[in-house]
Amino acid sequence: MATTVIDDGLPVAVPDSGSPLRTQRSGENRAGWLLSAPFIVFYLIFLIGPALYGILMSFFNTTSVKSGLGAAVGLANYREVLTSSAFWGSMGHTLWFTVLTTPPLVILAFVFAILAERIRRGRALVRFIFFAPFVMPVTSVTMIFGWLFTAQIGLFPKWLSDIGISPPNFLGTTGWSFITVALLTVWWTVGFNFVLFLAGLQEIPTEVYEAAAIDGSTPRKTMWSITMPLLRPTIVLVTMLQILASLQIFNQMYLMTGGGPGTSTRPVMEFIYDYGFSDYRAGYAAAATMVYFVIVLVVSLVWFVLRRQTRKTVGA
Amino acid sequence: MTDNSVQRRTQPHPSPTRRTIVGAGLGAAAAELLSGCGSPVATGLFGLAPPSDKLTYWNLFSGGDGANMAKMEKVYERSHPSIDLSATTLSWGTPYYTKLALATAGGAPPDVGIVHLSRLDTFVEAGLLTPFPADELTAFGMPATNFTPRAAQKATVDGQLHAIPLDTHPFVMYYNIPVCRKAGLLDADDNLKPIHGPAELTAALLAAKKVTGHYGGVVAVIGDPATNLRYFSTLYYQAGGTYIADAGQKITIDNDKAAQVLTFMRNLTKSGLMPATINDAGVLSLFSTGKAGFLFDGEWDIPTYRATPLNGKFNVVPIPHIFGPKPVAYADSHSFVIPRNSAMDKNRRAMVLTFIKTMLENSLIWAGGGHVPAWTPVRDSAAFKALKPQANYVAAAETAMYDPPAWYSGAGSDFENIIGAAVANSQSGVSSASSAVGQMWSGLRPYADAKAPVG
Structure with a gap:
């Protein structure tokens, strides 16, 4: 999965114009650049470089299996992407997956974090249990769930038949395939959001709760008037991170359904993979990537705006 | 996913651990390289x-x-x-x-x-x-x-x-020997008497259906576009039809011939001689238990049927010559x-x-x-x-005929999926023959119009 780098948004100290401080700062600057040089080199070579090359490729009929850019085609690739029902279909599948996974992954993580925070004994064990699935590699997770959900011999179909419910075809129909992969994803990644919420909850000073208790606040009122507002930055952060992560769905879908039946569950990342690698149309796939990038960028900008507003109201 | 720090409570400035992560990554990569002298990694990276x-x-x-x-x-x-x-x-x-x-x-x-x-x-x-x-x-x-x-x-x-x-490996016809013997379709040596033309095939399926009480023949329709393509292509190639030319840049589907073949295939499922909506598991079950006398499938499934009670009681022959001047088999x-x-x-x-x-x-x-x-x-x-x-x-x-050459055709390709899906829609009655032909055209169109990545 791609890495989402989040700017933590902490204010940068404005440099003073005094001269001794300036030399000190420039020395610090040099050290800073030197220390980050290894990362910057990697970033340029493996992220910025390929991204720029991708933009260039999107204007050419580039082929994955031949060197060079191929013939220039102007905006033809973009025109084909924007008018392709297969592309927008897969974009729709990605959005549907995001809609299916984001609410449970945010709400469940929140509920689990609240409950785990209240436990007095074995807190570490509970945290470990919720976070443990997240460290598993996607191949193992999909293999386990593949066996659980497989028709005829899977554990879930068997349980359902045992209690007299005829099991749906979990991986053979479009509707259920989405739900199956969403269930897998919730189980697998809820631990990450859970940890973020836990950290947010621990940030709330206990004095506030004590004051509320002294004032005779009910647990529900404490939740609504203290926990929720003070946790708002974390809620916004988790929600946006989750939307961005869900928009990048590829691994689980590719491994569980291969985008099937047909291409009815193929997410947009797999569309790009299929066209860029299986069909050798690197230039066209690069154009599709750029369109997808713009869409994700818009979502990120929404987060940016929301975060600024949150900071203003919370005053952090 | 993300490496967002969660240590805000203890530290006002979250300390990114990216450097350690990169360091660890480099270490792992180096270890892999060192242990892999002469490995594909070394071959790929250093051209050794x-x-x-x-x-x-x-x-x-x-x-x-x-x-x-x-x-x-x-x-x-x-x-x-x-x-x-x-x-x-x-x-x-x-x-x-x-x-x-x-x-x-x-x-x-x-x-x-x-x-x-x-x-x-x-x-x-x-x-x-x-x-x-x-x-x-x-x-x-x-x-x-x-x-x-x-x-x-x-x-x-x-x-x-x-x-x-x-x-x-051609697409072939299997037949159940006891069923076909009872239906009078075999000669003295238990070999299938020659079948020629649409009427004779329909008659043979009808005779087999009377014996089995269920179906005359069976072929996978649902969830198996490749089998749909092979079955249709066999008859369509016999009729003299083609799909594409100029390495896939031009669509050459013969609408009349395609519709004629699809109509014949649809009539077999519509009349109940063959099931109209059946997947691979259903096909295996029907033919291996003698509920269908004939099966259209690839010869590579012979070992599968040998592992069923049908072992020793079935035989395999080329798909009969149904249309056109000479027999043709779809194969790869x-x-x-x-x-x-x-x-x-x-x-x-x-x-x-x-x-x-x-x-x-x-x-x-x-x-x-x-x-x-x-x-x-x-x-x-x-x-x-x-x-x-x-x-x-x-x-x-x-007499083998293969998928036509194009950057999007061949075994397991988009071409096979597009044609196969249209044929399945026609066989199961979801689409009429002419609309299935239309689906072939509209499915292939974006590929034919796209600038070919190779060639």
Whole structure:
């Protein structure tokens, strides 16, 4: 999965114009650049470089299996992407997956974090249990769930038949395939959001709760008037991170359904993979990537705006 | 996913641990490189030649074919103990071809690989394969005349052989011997009496249906576009139809012929002679339990039916001649190719050619999986002629028609999925014949209009 780098948004100290401080700062600057040089080199070579090359490729009929850019085609690739029902279909599948996974992954993580925070004994064990699935590699997770959900011999179909419910075809129909992969994803990644919420909850000073208790606040009122507002930055952060992560769905879908039946569950990342690698149309796939990038960028900008507003109201 | 720090409570400034992460990553990568001298990683990164006694071979065979291939590899390893054969089986279809193409383009291909002949043209056009000059093949005892002519012809691109065919695997007709005997469709030796034309096939299916009480015949319709394509293509090619021309840039579907064939196929399901909505599992169940007298399927499923109670009670023949002036069988072939590779020298190539020759000479083992060997010394041997039912449909290999060449066609391709899906819609009655033909056109249109990535 791609890495989402989040700017933590902490204010940068404005440099003073005094001269001794300036030399000190420039020395610090040099050290800073030197220390980050290894990362910057990697970033340029493996992220910025390929991204720029991708933009260039999107204007050419580039082929994955031949060197060079191929013939220039102007905006033809973009025109084909924007008018392709297969592309927008897969974009729709990605959005549907995001809609299916984001609410449970945010709400469940929140509920689990609240409950785990209240436990007095074995807190570490509970945290470990919720976070443990997240460290598993996607191949193992999909293999386990593949066996659980497989028709005829899977554990879930068997349980359902045992209690007299005829099991749906979990991986053979479009509707259920989405739900199956969403269930897998919730189980697998809820631990990450859970940890973020836990950290947010621990940030709330206990004095506030004590004051509320002294004032005779009910647990529900404490939740609504203290926990929720003070946790708002974390809620916004988790929600946006989750939307961005869900928009990048590829691994689980590719491994569980291969985008099937047909291409009815193929997410947009797999569309790009299929066209860029299986069909050798690197230039066209690069154009599709750029369109997808713009869409994700818009979502990120929404987060940016929301975060600024949150900071203003919370005053952090 | 994200490496967002969660230590805000103890530290006002979250301390990114990216450096340690990168450091750890570098360490791991270095460790892998060090431990992998002579490994594919080292070969790929530094262009080092692989050890001279190691032969890498990629294929896509699992199941019965995979077991047979492993047996043939054993034979080779026993006769060439000094060579370390490293055979890798990858997922069938598009994933395999994607990996083979990108590994070759990336300069780290296997020494020898398997390619379906229906996929060959694209690989050649992309410049991923090396040709086999006629004198080289003769020198290694594999003259082109020793192969099934249709397969050798399909393996020839731009006037040169680019693949060495291993087999031809046609789409065929299975029949249940007790059912067909009762229906009076067999001769004195229990062989199926010749069936010719749509009326005779319909009559045979009707006679079988009367015996089984369920269906006359069966073919997978749901969830199996490839089988739909093969079944339709057999009859459509017989009728003289074509799909595409100019390496896929032009659609040449003959609407009338396609509609005629689809209507015939739909009538069989509409009248209840064959089930209209059935998947692979249902097909296996119906034919293996004698609820259908005939089955249209690939010969590679013979081992599957041998493992059912039907073992010994079925026979396999080419699909009858239904339309057009001459019989045609839809088929594909597995073949050996040598990918373009800067690390390939004369000695290594000789090693690969010897490997291929050994495989061909032992292709009687391969025929056990239902395939017709392309290597005529085996195909014409007494041992193969005694191999039933394989020997029954050698004729299908001689009249084989393949998927048309295009960058989007071939085994497991988008072409097969598009045509197959339209045929399934017609067979199950979801779409009329003419609208199914329309779906073929509209499905192929974006591919034909797109600028071809190769060629």
